[in-house]
Amino acid sequence: MRIWLICHLLLLSWAATAQADLGKLEYLTEEYPPYNYSDAQGQPTGLAVELLQMVWKNSGVEPQPIRILPWARGYYLLTQKPNVVLFSTARTQAREDLFKWVCPIGYSEYILLGRKAQNITLSAVDQMSKYRISAVRSDAAEQLLLNNGMDDNQIISANRLNQAVKMLVSGRADLLATGKLAGYDAIRELKMKPEEFNVAMVLSAEQLCFAFSRQVDDGEINRFQHALTSALASQEFLKLQAKYLPVP
Template sequence: MMTRRGVVLGVWLLGISLISPARAGLESLQYLSEEYKPFNYTQPSGHPAGLAVELLERIWKRTHTQPQVIRFLPWARAYQRLQLQPGTVLFSTARTRTRDSLFHWACPIARTPIVLLALRSRQLHLDNLQQLATYHVMAVRADVGEQLLHTQTDSWLKLDTTHNLELALKQLRAGRIDVLSFNERVARQVWQEMGEQDAALQTLWSLGEQEFCFAFSPGTSTQLIAQFRQALQQEVSSEGYPQLLERYQLRH
């Protein structure tokens, strides 16, 4: 015959078994991002916003996950955590050949070109990437713009880096650098928010269109990643996804 103590213990163990799956769900992941408008950014109110943030919130809703904290960090620091800390999600992350085998992926958020930008007033011209050797070139540290340039120039290019896009654009505006390697749509949007005219920027060269995704660190639960991917695919396949791209001016 089961004692009263045994009944209480049985109820407690049952409660643990019911609670554990929730604790092991998407709530257990750490969500990291950066200022990368219109993909992900903080509003003046301090709340996160952007295409990727909206997709993430819809994924949480589909998976019955309570809204989680999104931490905004400088890209290089967030990227380092993605490499070292299991259970980390970083977005929006370009899925390049160099990065592909390093992480697990849930795609897509959207696709957008990575380009070399210059001031139109400088009247610079490129026939090939070897000509970059004569220019002062900058990228954001650990960003896809830096990685693609190193890949496509076999690392011979001397490249300055900074931790912040706006600082890089200010350097470009002041004439302290000649060329900036970055996501074209993001750079142009920040440029205009700085009070500058879009036409003042010239696209010198395209490094290729990149797919931006949610990247998961090594060691993250494959079951959680599969759950996340399924919810993302449901969103991307929905009627609302093209409208979402349109609203953030990311639809081709």
């Protein structure tokens, strides 16, 4: 009986430590619908946000604050602070060794988006430098441009996606590098017509994940991954997909 009690107390102590560790993390995100964005009251919402809430529940962790920041700011904090989680982060080859990863949240197709009236179509990445391309600063789309040899003088950086869309519409940029879902969502949010835009080129398809600072303990990463895997296998997640990613 005494041995059982000691083991039970040790188990409770371990669980409390695990919860405390997960509770120490700083959760950051950006405006990137339908995965993460602000609702009408300015509160974080979206598929990734609700999925994170399921992860907390599966881990026995109390809900934590989520800060919505410009992507470049959140990305910078992820590289500089020891207990940051940034989502939804594209797991690109260039980023692979910079962070620790828990996946997947979903998948994103990264594209060059143009105005249909301009009728721009690219067949190879070496054609990109002929054009001025807007992109969110430090976003995966911007990094894909640079990784594919794009002249950085031709990239017009924005802090937020809606700013990058406005650069395209105003003619300041010829093309917009963006995630496909987020790009078209931003167009609708700005009261523009999606049919007036076209995909000039597909850059890549990348997995969206929770990216953790390298200093986060591996045991913590494993607990988070286990909780995420359980969430993804649930009926509740299927409802989330239907809610935020309805089949046309």
